[in-house]
Amino acid sequence: MNTWVLVLGTVVGCYAFKLAGYFVPARTLDRPQVRRVVELLPVALLAALVVVEAVADGRRLVFDGPRLAGLAVGAVAVWRRAPFLVVVLAAAATAALLRLAIGG
Template identity: 45%
Template structure:
C-alpha cells in the first residue's frame, strides 16, 4: 500500500470516529444553548479561514497580490447577496483585471 492510501484510510477512520463520538458521549442530552450557537458558527469560520490562508498564504509568509482583490470582491458580492455564480465571475474578473494591470 502506498503512503497516500494509508493516510487516506487513517484520516477516514479518524473522521468516522470523531463523528461517532458525539452521539456516544452525549447520548440523548442536548448541548447548552451557548455551545450550540457556537457550533452553528464554526463551519463558516473554518471556511473563511481556509479561504484566507489559501489566498494570502505562501509557505511561511503572507503574500498580498491580485488574489486578495478577488477575495475582497467576492466578499462584497456575497454581502450584497449576489448569486454564487455571479460571485465567482466577479471575483475572477477582478483578479484577472488586477493581474493584467500589474
C-alpha cells in the same frame, strides 16, 4: 511515511469524528451556548480557509494584488448576500481578469 497511509488515516479520522457527532446527547445541543458554537463553527472554519488560501503560498505570506482583489470582491458579494456560486465566480473572475491585465 507513505502518502496513502496519511490519506487513509485522515479519511478514517474524519469519518470517526463525524460518527462521534451522532453520539452527542440531544440535550447537550439544546443549550443556547452550545447551539451558538455549533452554528458558527463551520462559518469560522470556512473563513479561516479562505484567508489562508488568499494570503499564503506554502509556508510564506504572499500579498499579491489579484488575489486580494478577488477576496475583496468576494467579501462584498457575501456582504450583499449574493448566492455562494455568484460569490465564488465573482472572486475568481476578478482575480483572473486582473492577472490577465497585469500579465502575472
